[in-house]
Amino acid sequence: MSHHRALNDAQAASEILHLCLSKNTGDIDDIRKTNILHERLEVNDLPNKTGIYYFLNQSDDVIYIGKSKNIRQRVKTHLANYKTKKGQNIIEQIAKIDFELLGSELIALLKESNEIKKYNPVYNRRQRKKLHAWSTYAYVAKDGFYRIGIGKAEIPNGSFINGYSTKQGAQNELFKWVDKYQLCQKLCGLLKGGEGIPCFHYNLKQCRGACCNKENAPEYNERVQLLIDDQEIPDKSFYIIDRGRNNNEKSCIKIENGKYIGYGFFERSLHYSNLLELDAYIDNYDDNKDVRAIIRSFIHQKKVRKIIPLE
Numbered sequence: 611m612s613h614h615r616a617l618n619d620a621q622a623a624s625e626i627l628h629l630c631l632s633k634n635t636g637d638i639d640d641i642r643k644t645n646i647l648h649e650r651l652e653v654n655d656l657p658n659k660t661g662i663y664y665f666l667n668q669s670d671d672v673i674y675i676g677k678s679k680n681i682r683q684r685v686k687t688h689l690a691n692y693k694t695k696k697g698q699n700i701i702e703q704i705a706k707i708d709f710e711l712l713g714s715e716l717i718a719l720l721k722e723s724n725e726i727k728k729y730n731p732v733y734n735r736r737q738r739k740k741l742h743a744w745s746t747y748a749y750v751a752k753d754g755f756y757r758i759g760i761g762k763a764e765i766p767n768g769s770f771i772n773g774y775s776t777k778q779g780a781q782n783e784l785f786k787w788v789d790k791y792q793l794c795q796k797l798c799g800l801l802k803g804g805e806g807i808p809c810f811h812y813n814l815k816q817c818r819g820a821c822c823n824k825e826n827a828p829e830y831n832e833r834v835q836l837l838i839d840d841q842e843i844p845d846k847s848f849y850i851i852d853r854g855r856n857n858n859e860k861s862c863i864k865i866e867n868g869k870y871i872g873y874g875f876f877e878r879s880l881h882y883s884n885l886l887e888l889d890a891y892i893d894n895y896d897d898n899k900d901v902r903a904i905i906r907s908f909i910h911q912k913k914v915r916k917i918i919p920l921e
Contacts (some may be wrong), residue, residue: 653682653685653686653689653707654682656681656682656685656707656709657681657682657709657711658680658681658682658683659679659680659681659711659713660678660679660680660681660711660712660713660714660715660718661677661678661681661709661710661711661712661713661718662675662676662677662678662709662710662712662718662721662722662725663675663676663677663678663681663684663685663707663708663709663710664707664708664709664725664729665688665700665703665704665706665707665731665733666704666705666706666707666708667703667704667705668703668705670706672725672729672731673700673703673704673731673732673733674688674700674731674732674733674734675722675725675726675729675731675734676688676722677715677718677719677721677722678718679715679718681709681711685707688700689701689704696733699733700733711855712855712861713852713853713854713855713856713859713861713875714852714853714854714861715913716850716852716863716904716905716908716913716914717852717861717863717873719904720863720870720873720895720901720904720905721873723900723901723904724895724896724901727896727898743762743774743775743776743777744760744761744762744773744774744775744776744777744779744780745760745761745762745770745771745772745773745774745780746758746759746760746770746771746772746774746780746783746784747759747761747769747770747771748769748771748834748837748838749769750831753827754827754831755797755820755827755830755831756797756827756830756831756834756835757797757798757799758771758784758787758793758797758798758799758834758837759798759799760777760780760781760784760799769838770899770903771837771838771841772841772903772906772907772910773903773904773907774907781800784798784799784800785800787837788800788811789816790837791833791834791836791837792816792817792818792833793817793820793830793833793834793837794809794811794812794817794818794820794821794830795809795810795811795817795821796809796821797820797821797830803821806821806822806823807821807822808821808822808824809821809822812824818830840910841906841910842868842906843865843868843902843905843906843909844865844868845867845868846865846867846868846919846920846921847864847865847866847867847919847920847921848865848917848918848919848920849862849863849864849865849885849888849917849918849920850862850863850865850905850908850909850914850915850916850917851915851916851917851918852914852915852916853915854875854876854878855875857878858877858878858879859875859876859877859878860875860876860877860878861873861874861875861876862874862875862876862888862891862892863905864888864889864892865905866920869897870895870897870898870901870902870905871892871894871895871897872892872893872894872895873892873893873895874888874891874892874893875891876888876891885918885920886920
C-alpha cells in the first residue's frame with residue numbers, strides 16, 4: 611500500500627458516534643456532527659481526484675477499501691452514514707485514512723479488486739464475494755434454448771456474461787444485444803407472454819421465431835454463444851493507454867494472450883520506438899476472473915481511451 615496519511619485521531623470517531631447515539635441527538639445539528647469529524651480527521655485535505663482509499667483502525671488493520679473518482683467526496687459520504695450499523699461501526703473504528711491517486715478509473719477498479727483480496731477488510735465482505743451489483747448471465751433451459759437473465763448474482767450452472775453497477779445498465783445492454791444478435795425478447799426476459807406466442811420483434815422480423823417454434827435451439831444458441839464469446843477479452847496481446855495521475859503522465863495496462871499482466875505509468879513526453887519498452891513501467895498483478903470482468907466491461911462499453919495491439 612502506498613500510504614498517504616490523511617487522518618489519525620480515533621477520538622473524533624468515538625466522539626461523533628457518541629453524539630449520534632445520544633438520546634439528545636435531536637438537538638444536535640447534523641452539520642456540527644460532520645464538521646467535528648472532518649476537522650479532527652482532516653478530511654478536507656483529501657484529494658478530489660480518482661483513486662482508492664483505505665480506512666484503518668488504531669491497530670493499523672485495513673477495515674475498508676474503496677474506489678472513487680472523487681476521493682474526498684466519497685469519504686465524506688461514508689462519514690455521514692450514521693443510520694446504518696455498518697456506517698456506525700466504521701465511524702467508531704476508523705483511526706486513519708490512506709489513499710493512492712491513480713488517475714484512471716479502470717486502474718482504480720483493478721487496484722481496488724487486488725487490494726481487497728490482499729487485505730481482506732472486514733467491511734468489504736460484499737466486494738469479496740461479488741464484483742458487480744448486477745450481472746447478465748446465460749443458461750440452457752429445459753427446452754434446450756439459451757436464456758439470458760439479469761440478476762444480483764450468478765445462478766448455478768449459469769455463464770456470467772458481464773457485470774454492471776445498476777440494473778438499468780444491464781437492461782440497456784441486453785436490449786442492444788437483442789437487436790445486434792437477433793435474439794428473442796421473451797427468451798431474454800424482456801417481454802412476458804404465453805408459450806408459443808410470438809414476441810413483438812418477431813412481427814417486425816427482428817426475431818427469428820425461437821419463441822414460437824419457428825427457429826430451432828441449435829441455430830438460436832449459436833448466436834447466443836457468439837454474444838458470449840464477443841464479451842470475452844480478446845485472446846491477444848495489447849496495451850490499454852489511459853489517463854495518468856497528473857497532466858504530465860499516461861497510464862498503461864498490459865494484456866498478454868488474453869491475460870491481465872499489470873499496469874504502470876509513464877511520462878506523457880516519452881517517445882518509444884517499440885511498445886515493449888513500456889514493459890519497464892509495468893507492475894505485475896494477479897490475473898483472475900474479477901479483473902478480467904472489469905477490463906472486459908470497460909472495453910465493451912468503450913470506456914478506454916486507446917487500445918494498441920502488440921502484434
